[in-house]
Each structure stands twice: as structure tokens, then as C-alpha cells.
Amino acid sequence: SAPQDLDLEILKTIMGQLEASRIRENLRELSSEPHLATSLRDEALVQLLLQRWRDPVSGLDVAEASEYEVLLSFPSQEQPNIVEVVDPTGNVLHSCLQNEENITGEQAGPDVVPPYAAYAPPGTPQGLLVYANRGTEEDFKELQAQGIRLEGTIALTRYGGAGRGAKAVNAAKYGVAGVLVYTDPADINDGQSLPNETFPNSWRLPPSGVERGSYFEYFGDPLTPYLPAHHSSFRLDLVNVSGFPPIPAQPIGFQDAKYLLCNLDGPSAPAAWQGALGCDYKLGPGFLPNGNLTDSQVRVSVHNQLELRNSSNVLGMIRGAVEPDRYVLYGNHRDSWVHGAVDPSSGTAVLLELSRVLGTLLKKGTWRPRRSIVFASWGAEEFGLIGSTEFTEEFFSKLQERTVAYINVDISVFGIGVVRSPGPSDLSIYDNWIKHFNRSSSVYGLIPSLGSLGAGSDYAPFIHFLGISSMDIAYTYDREFFSKLQERTVAYINVDISVFANATFRAQGTPPVQSVIFSATKEVRSPGPSDLSIYDNWIKHFNRSSSVYGLIPSLGSLGAGSDYAPFIHFLGISSMDIAYTYDRSKTSARIYPTYHTAFDTFDYVDKFVDPGFSSHQAVARTAGNVLLRLSDSFFLPLNVSDYSETLRSFLQAAQRDLGDLLKQHSISLGPLVTAVEKFEAAAASLDQRKSALQAGSPDPLQVRMLNDQLMLLERTFLNPRAFPEERYYSHVLWAPRTGSVATFPGLANACSKASNTDPGSEAWAEVQRQLSIVVVAVEGAAATLRPVADL
Amino acid sequence: SAPQDLDLEILKTIMGQLEASRIRENLRELSSEPHLATSLRDEALVQLLLQRWRDPVSGLDVAEASEYEVLLSFPSQEQPNIVEVVDPTGNVLHSCLQNEENITGEQAGPDVVPPYAAYAPPGTPQGLLVYANRGTEEDFKELQAQGIRLEGTIALTRYGGAGRGAKAVNAAKYGVAGVLVYTDPADINDGQSLPNETFPNSWRLPPSGVERGSYFEYFGDPLTPYLPAHHSSFRLDLVNVSGFPPIPAQPIGFQDAKYLLCNLDGPSAPAAWQGALGCDYKLGPGFLPNGNLTDSQVRVSVHNQLELRNSSNVLGMIRGAVEPDRYVLYGNHRDSWVHGAVDPSSGTAVLLELSRVLGTLLKKGTWRPRRSIVFASWGAEEFGLIGSTEFTEEFFSKLQERTVAYINVDISVFGIGVVRSPGPSDLSIYDNWIKHFNRSSSVYGLIPSLGSLGAGSDYAPFIHFLGISSMDIAYTYDREFFSKLQERTVAYINVDISVFANATFRAQGTPPVQSVIFSATKEVRSPGPSDLSIYDNWIKHFNRSSSVYGLIPSLGSLGAGSDYAPFIHFLGISSMDIAYTYDRSKTSARIYPTYHTAFDTFDYVDKFVDPGFSSHQAVARTAGNVLLRLSDSFFLPLNVSDYSETLRSFLQAAQRDLGDLLKQHSISLGPLVTAVEKFEAAAASLDQRKSALQAGSPDPLQVRMLNDQLMLLERTFLNPRAFPEERYYSHVLWAPRTGSVATFPGLANACSKASNTDPGSEAWAEVQRQLSIVVVAVEGAAATLRPVADL
Ligand SMILES: [Ca+2]
């Protein structure tokens, strides 16, 4: 058959068929019970995915589950983790909550894993409490500078500013015996913490809420670095495992943190360390004299256990019609900490709707993509991106040779930015509405009827909250969205807010995927009252000035926050992560407040994060559009020349901020300048060749050859020997940057370490080596883009 | 244009146009002067290659030279290296030769680099002499067992059994202060060493001959591991460079070795250590009492200097007509130690003839290959495969993604196996022949005329020597070969031998290239009297019994003896090395006797190695056939299922020789059995799909997809983390094997190290890790071969 480019009619059809109501129902089912990695419910969801992807009407070509035997960490059921204040005679004066408050009836039960720090070692350290801010090295140095003796203390830290496990690692360096980690209302709730200001009355975190999480430094199964965790695979001896916290750690809620922190003695904490617990934060060590807790210490009893468990990935594939050996991967993790409605099930709900629509067309025979599409549901992500990493270790070669791009949709919708607490009248308005306009539904229960909704004053705030102007209802609003809304059990709290359910699109990715994300976001209408595209709405919230394009939306860079990490860092595959997020001018929340807590439930999403699921639908449409473009476009929509801007920006930052320092050590950036120039020229030349091919009638091999150059560019930036101390990180542009200069991470980090050393030191040799590594990579990248028959 | 398979008529045309006489003239020019890496003559040869490859009639599409700034090692011109025997008062009793005897007028002059051990450090150690056989660790242990104190000694070792540098490394571990390395006539001359038994009277090495060589442990430029040696590249500090010998070393000829060794005192050497110097080898330490050298010591004065030099590669390309982004590489090094007629110029001479024939067809417009052909002339190979390694470091990504195979033709013809020395009558017969039947030629000088050669008795031995029976001349012999012979200045020494000029083809390679080499060798007539193909002749000399094919020629495995090393070990590219070699039933020579000496000259080749250049022509025809098949076949002639036999053989060796030992440590080979079975099934299935495609009318993308699976299989066996202590070695099947069991090298080496350790030791953990690494690689290889749209 003759080569076919992307069919825009099919694209529109697909986007049009993605239903918000089905996403909502997916989410209800996925998040109906806690599905911690390898739990019975997690395994049940494996079967659910297989069933969906094998459905005769809407299934894929093939679906399989595969297991890895991986090392996980769980709290002991017999011995719960306990944080206590004990007096000198051993009496327990205070015992912190072992579980979150069962506010909605979903925070209790055997399936709700108590809050804990996964991979923190067991132990029962006891000592004077100190407050260590975020637990960075600088924070501990500040404590020492304040004359505080840290040996044998228990450090109370707050989330943010350093990785979870890093807080314990840093603490241990200063002799701290144990670490507590809490979530400060200043960081997550815009300072609010009263019951009527928090869930279920707003999206904010209740005081008993505790963020769980992995405290493992690396990603992948801890026992099998670089090998897939098959039953028979070599496993490290536990004594040889690195990356676990060296001392016990335990997370707590701000309810308990307030009790501890607001009773601390010692100097006042620096201004930047002050939070929103309603007291002057002191540093300790120990509690106030003449108080309830005088002379008392904190005892942290951690009984976490390591267990080998079988964790499953589920993979589904739509075989490509023309180039089945070119894969477009779309993935998200399946495992949660508790109900996981936002994380990860908002992503899984979208994934399932997208695969349903594509599967239906596939089964009808009306569509098959040019390239293969692989859907993945990764296991045990919350413990350290385990499922995806093991998969990349198992199929390293074929993935690296054949994968066009990886699309990650984890938390698909982050939530709203709430400006102030709802008043009593707000609740009554909604209840009143339900009373007057309800109708029964066997599917959704009691819901308001919107059949004759007018612009009356009683309904205006509700409609306003949904981002629908009254004028839209009668005449212009999307009827599909409106009819879906009619099928909802939706509890809306009418608040006087200037922000709407989810403000804007957020994307992270490598430069070559920028253009396809822009194309997609220009074709999807933004949820909310305006007629803006997602792109136009995005540019208003996050933008940058590009020397090539002018003002454009700003793409974030990829760290290791979700399953894209092994794809970009280990395999060098063009990757992206997309979501819808809140307006950061309306809230300073570090992340949606119920992240990794027992309050991340369906009701939380349904009431506060995305009433009506229009943002979920928008994410599905955008992700689907990107997926289709990557799988069906004749020429891969990977704009490799967008790397020119990144390279130039990194180069300029190095010249500006490191140039003089390097010159003092006789290190020239000249070769890097030349390499970037070569890349720019090669990329521009490739763009011209691509345009010429697109204008003509190229044969399939000509297209394949050029597409291979586009696909494989990312691999040229890999060097498995660049960062021998960094597990899995091989990408010379995106490895973790610890140095402050926004340039190539190897160079930045090496300069940061060398800046206080003598000329001729090993550290300055490493600067030169890292510079050469980058030069070779950029020159190799240019060589990959040049005409293939050039020497 | 419609896809075209290999044109067999063009193939025959190409093979028919490869002329022995032009190869001979290439060789005469290439070897007319010493061309040590980076010497003026080496640079002149760079220009020669560029000129040839840019020739308007027979040139290629493009030719370029590229320089690397690399660390080489040379003897000092001001202070020559000297090996002396000094008496207790400091008198020099004996001084070894500083140069080889100028027998033919070509062994002297400023361009002849004196014998030395490249990269051996300068120093002037002096001590009692000991004889250490081949300088292996076992040899030094034997000396200790014999009660010989090694501290401060000078060790005399012979070439063979251990790498050059390894002799010095091993010696240093036992306190030896300096190492001498000589070539024993037993190892290279079948025991012959008299002047009338050696060159120029036979192919054997004269007593003054010294083998030069690199004593660097690794390959690639010593200062830039993993980085191309550009001017601005990061270079290691010399203190941080590893791989150089830790003590001074110097090679000497057996003339000097005899003087030293036959005067040694001490116990007799073991029987296996005895050589052919005509005396009872003793171990030392020190010389015989009451002799010329009583109480004397040996002083080794080494003044080698390290220098950064610019060394060039020359690359030429014929652009592919259909898939220019698939490269077939054909390479050889250009640099020699002295004249280098055999090594490397016999290979370069063939390369130039092949590129001339292909270039001529290209310029005429009668042919252009499907895939791109790249010819390479590597610089500084003799110092450690520097040119090729730097090239692979520079273009790592695009080579790994695009290279179909690498063909290496270094020493293309190794020489004859001479059974006994010529007598005086032999010489006179040839001279007599020249006198009676000469004619002038402006090209070749005085040569015999063969116009009316009959079967007379005076000529029978000559014809016999050439492998031509008298009956052939008149009636059946290849007229082309005969007419070429008429154009020779050939000095033939008639000897009563049962072996002919070059007995057989020799090939080393990875299993996928076996089939294309077999196909090619079946189509080329063997040089010599028979009507056998090269294949049929080869199977008589080197064969093995294949479970799949029955009796077949035996392919050697690839070490690091020439420029294929970085291609197979570092990049995982299917590689081969081909040559014509002598009959090992007629000689036990370790290598052709003048290897790396000043006697490796044009006359040596012309008179003894390949009179008439029929073996060179055969190599050119075979290499050309292989090159054409790889560049022009519709389906790549890489038979991946031939890896099944290798894997099965490695598995069986492990089961047989390691099974019980592993079982004792609860290590099961079960997963490896399963992995090999998966590979076998996947490979068989792929062969079936290939046959089905070949039977039908596949579209270009279907062929490309399958060819990608064939091309990229080799890469699946790469793991850059498998052997962290081995520079560049990443191939889990072909890394150096130090263990004795003929199985996977990682497993073999790990078991060898673990066998004397306790259960549960780190060494046994490494065995398990290496086993898992192999299992993952074989499973990944199977996954690469399975249908691309399988999960
Ligand atoms: Ca693993």
C-alpha cells in the first residue's frame, strides 16, 4: 500500500470519542480500593487491564502481564511504626498518630497502609528533638553554626528541598539518630489548616494527612541494578545494597508535627525556616523547660520490613501497519500508596479511555497506526520506578533501537488552586441545588438535573466555578460536555474564586518532542470558560522567550519523578510527561495537597480536582493527539533542531558563569562552541532536507532513513561512562545537576566540586574530562544529523 | 527504482578485474620505505591514498583524511637503547646489537627504527640475568619454586604465551628490574638459524632479526580512553595512565639471546622451556663461573620517549544507491614498524586494488552498491590499534546504528611453510633460468620469459614450487594467471618442498559472517595446482564438525590482534579478519618469521611469501566477494542462526566443565539453558520468515525491518557494565577469556577466580552476576530476533 500520512479526520474522530464520563468511571473503579504495589487489589487491576485490552470490541492486538521479583519495603503489621515523646523515666507523654483520621470512611481498614518511609531501616532511636528545616546539608550546617550538637538527636524535617532519603543521608552525616518528616501547611495548604479549611471541605490536606513515599535514593529494584529482576537473576547481598537511608525515618502529619515543633526549646529558627503551624519555630535541641514535655526525648520506633514480592507490568500493543518495528510507548504506573485517585489513577483512567477509543477503531478495521503503539501499566513505581526500570533492563537493546518516543501520563490532573475557604452558604447553595433538581441514576446515584438550567442567581456561582459563563449555557457551550455533566454525582462547593478547575497544561520533555506537544495543544480546546486552545491557555501561565520562536509555552525538563526516567536517562529515548495543573499564582502548594496520603480518593478528584472531568478529557485528547502524531505521521514529528536552542542556552550559561573560572585553569570552551555550531548547522541542514523530501514524493526508505536520524538523535547524548557514580544516568544533557550553573550537568557538577580546589587537582582534570565528554557527544549528535553518506 | 539484489555478473566482473600484478606494484610502492606511524613516509602514504581515492577514473565518491593527536613511544635518536653485559668493575664485556644486520641493504638508514618495546619506560636497570621462558605468571612461579631469587634481576623471556607488555607486568610482580624479550628459532624458524637457512635464502628470520611491538596493555590512544584524541580532548595525566609496562623492556634477536642464554648458570630449564639455540637452557641467575661472563650482570639501558604526534586515518566512501545509511566497512592499518611489506602493506595493496576496480565501475556508471561502502586506512595500529579505536570513539553512535559489518584485511598473506633449507643448486637453477629466458621490462626490470616454457627438467622444480603441474601449462591452466606471471621479476628458490606458496585461507569472525565468507570462498579458485575452491582447500586445512552443517571450515574467534577489535568489542559490529596463511603441518612458526622486523620487505614477499601474488589476488577476490555480498544483497547475508551453535557450544562446555562446581554453590544453569533455547527458537523462526519473504515480493520496509534485526543482533551481546576492569571489552561472548573452560568469558573468568574461594564469597557472587549478565544478553538477543510486533 502507498505510504499514508496522519489522517486528520481520524485524529478528530479519536479526540471526539474520548469521553469524560468514561474517564470518571474508570477512575471510580481504579481508585475504589487502595492498590499498593503487589497487594491483592493491585493484582486485580492487572486482570482488569488485561480484560480491557483483550476486549473483543475495544481491545488491542495483544496484551500480556509480566512479573518481576523485586525488593519492596512495608511497615510491620504486628509492630506498627510509632513516634513517641518519652519522659526520663520512660513514660510515654505523647504518641503520634499511627494512621490518618478516618474522615470520609476511606482512611481506615486493613488495605490502608499506615504512613511510613519505604526502605527506611528498622530501629528505635531515641534522642532530643531538633528542627532541621528541609534536611539539606546546608540546613544541618546551619544548626551546627547555631551551636546545636546533633549527635544522637532526632531531626524533624519538612518535605521539600531535598529528596526524601537524602534527608536521612544528610542527617546521618551529622550523627543524627533518626529523622521525622512532615508536611508543613505553609508548603502545601497555603497556610490553611483548620478542619473547615481542609478536605472534605476543600482540596487542602487535613492535619492528620501524611505523605508516604520511597526513601530509596535510586530507581529500579534495589537488588538488581542493571539486570531485570527475574526469579533467577543475580541479587546483591543486602550488605552490598546502596541507596537506603542509613538511619530510621518516619513521616508524620502536621497535626503531630505542630505538637512537637511548637514545644521545642532553643534558638528561633531562621526566617526562611518558619512555617505555618502557628508558633515561633525553634531549633531545639529538646523541649521547653516548664512545659508538658520538659526533659523528654523523642523515640522513633520503625519496624519496616524488606520483602521480595512479585510485581507485574501489563503491556498492550497495537501492531503498526507499515513499520511495526518502530514503537511509540505510552505508559503510567498502576500502583498507589492508598486509593491513589490522583496518583496514579487519574493517569490510568485516561490511558484506559484512550486505549478503548483506539481499540474500538482497530476492531472495526477503520484504523491501524503506521507504527506500533505500546501501552504500559508499570508496577511498583512508588517504590522507585521499579516496573519501568526492570522493563528497560530486560529489553534494553530492542527498546533503544526501535522506540520513537515515550509518553508518560502519571498524575494527569493535579487539581485546583483554592484561594479562600468556602463559607457555610457555599455548601447550602449546592445542597439546595441538588434538592431542587435531582434525579436518580442507577449509575451515579443522586445528581442534580441540569435539564432546564438557566442563568438564575442561585446557579451562577456554580456555573462560574465550573468555568462556564451563563451565556455559554443557553447558546454556545459544548453540548457533549454539558450532557456528560448531567450524569454526575457531583458535590460542588461554591467558592468565590478567581481560578478554575485546573488552570493549565504542564509538560516536561526533551526538546525534540516540543513541536508535537505544541501541535497537539493547539488542536484541543482548553477546559474552562474561554475559547482558548490548551496551547494559548498554557502560554499565559508558563512561557519563555525563544530566540527561534518568540514567546512560547515553557517545557519542563525531565528528572526522575515518574516512569519516563529510565527511558530518557538509561535508554536515551525522546520522552515526555504531560498533565493538567493548578494556577500557581493562586496557590503555592508544592504539589496537590493530598499527594501520597489516604485522602487521595475519588471524591477528592470528583469534588475538587476536576468536577466534570473536563481536564481529564483535555489531557486524554492532548495525549491522544500526541500519540497519533507520533504513530501515524509519515515523517516523525520530532524536531531535532529544537535541541540547538538548548545547546546554545547551556553554552551561553557556561560562557557567562564559568568562562572566567575555566580560563583561569587554562580550560577553553572553544571546542564546545565549535561543537554547538556544528550541531546547529547539521540540524538546520537536516530540516532543509526534510522539507525538500516532504515537498517531493520520497520513497519509503528515504523517509525511514531520515526518521532514523530523528529517532536516534537522543541516543547520541548517552554516555554510560560519563557519570560512573550515578546509577542509570547516562544522558549528558539531562543527568542530575548539583552545580548551580544552568549548563551541561557534567560540567556544572565538576566545576562546582573543583571550585575550591587547587589548579592541577584531580577535580580540575574531571572538569576537563566532562567538557570533552560533552564536546564528543555534541559532535557525535551533529554527525548523526548530517547527510548519512557524508564521512 | 525497483529493489535489486546482488548482480552475480557484476560480482564475477569485479573478481575478474582484480589483478595480481597491480597488487604487486601497490606493494612495491607501499613498502618501498619504512612507514612508521606519523613518519614522513606514513604521511606521504596518506596523500597516496587520497590521490588514489580521488582519482577521476578509478576513485571513490569522497575521500578524507582526519588527524588525531596521540601519544606514541619512540626510541631516542640521541641515546640508543643498549643491552650490555658488564663486569663487576663496569667494563662492557658484550654489547647486544642495536640494529639488525643490513643483509639486503634495507635494514639500515635513518628511517629504520631500531628495535624497541614501545611504551616501555626509560630506565637503566642492571642485575643478574634469569631465563623466564615466556614470562607468564606460571613461569615466574616456576623460577621461585626452583629457588631462584628474582629481586633485582633482568629476565630474559621469549615471545609467545603472554602479551608483550604482560611479560613486564608479570616480571615486576616478582621484583624483576628489567625484561628482555627475544624470538627463539624453535618458535619461528622451525629450529633453523644458519645464514643459508634464513632470509634472504629462505623465509626464515635471520639471527639479528628483532620483533618490535607495542607493550601497551590496552588499545586506543593511552591518554584518551573512551574519548577521541582531538587536540582539545581531555588527556589523562601521565601518572594516571594505566597499561604501560612498569619496568624497562627491550627486545633482542636470537643471535644476542644465544650469547646470553647459552652462558647462563643455574639449574637446567624444564624441558618445555628448552628452545633451539643449540645449548642446554639454564635458568640463572647469572652467568657460568670460569667463563667469559663470570660475575657479570646485564644492564638494560632504555631511553624510550613518549611523544604526542598527529596520526591520520584516511577514509573513502562509495555512497549507497538505496540505503546509504547502512555502512559496510573495509579497513586495514597503514602504518608499519619498518618496511612492513607483509604487515600491513599486503593488506593495503589488496585494499587499493579492490577500491580501484570498484571505483572504475563507479566512475563508468555501471555499478553503485545498495549500501554505502567505506574504505579505511587506519593510523598508528602498531602502537595499539589507535586509528581505528579513536575513529570508533568519535563516531560511536552513528557507527553502532548504521554499520552492517566490518571487514579487516591486515596481513593478507602470511607466507609459506618451508620445510628445509635450499641448497646451492636451488639458487643456480633460478639464476640459470633468468639467464636463459630473460627479457627486459621497463616496469619490472629483468624477469624470466615464460613464452615457450615446456615441461623440461630444468623448469619442473620451479613450476612445482609454484604449484603448477607441468600438464597444466600446456592445456588447462588459468591463462590469466600465467600471463600475469610473465610480467614478474620473481626470484624463485627451488626447494624440495611438499608445501606450496600459502596453503590455505584463514578467517576469524563472529558467527553471523560465517555464511557470507563460505559463499565467497566457494566462488574463488584456490591458488595452487588443484581445481579446488578456496572453501574446499580451507576445509582440508582447518575444519570442524558442525551439528548443523557437518564438516565445515573452522572460523577463528576475534581477539585484539588488529583493527577489528574496537568494532566487535566496543561497538558490537559483526566483524571479520581474512588472510591467506601457511600450512601448519609443514611449519610450526608462531607467525611469519620476519613479523615486525626489518626483514619484512617487498623482496621477502616477492620471493618467499607469494611469488606471482596469486594468494594476494585470492584474498582480494574473496574480500571483494564478501564486500559485494554485504553491500549489495537485498537481504543482508548475516546468518544470525549460526549464533545458535556458538551459544549451544558455550552452554555445553559450561554444563560439562562447570556444572558440578556451580551446583555445589547452588548456582543453576537452568535459566541459561532456557535463554539459549529461546534464542534457538527465535533464530529458527526468523530464518523461516526470511525465507518466506524471499519467496514472495516483499516491500522495501519489510526487508529493511528484517535486515535491521540481522544487523543489530550483535549489539544485543554488548554490555558496557559487564567487565568494568576491561577497557573497551563489552561483548559478553567475545571478551578475553582467562579461565580455561571454553564457555562464556564472564562466567569462565569468574569461576576461575572463585574456584579457590569459600562459598558465599564475593567471588561467587560475581559468578552469579556474570551468569545473569549472559542470561539477560541471550534473552535480549532472542527478543531482538522475534517478530517485531511481539511483546
Ligand atoms: Ca533491576
Ligand SMILES: [Ca+2]
Ligand atoms: Ca581515545
Ligand SMILES: [Zn+2]
Ligand atoms: Zn505517580
Ligand SMILES: [Zn+2]
Ligand atoms: Zn506517586
Ligand SMILES: [Zn+2]
Ligand atoms: Zn598489522
Ligand SMILES: [Zn+2]
Ligand atoms: Zn603488526
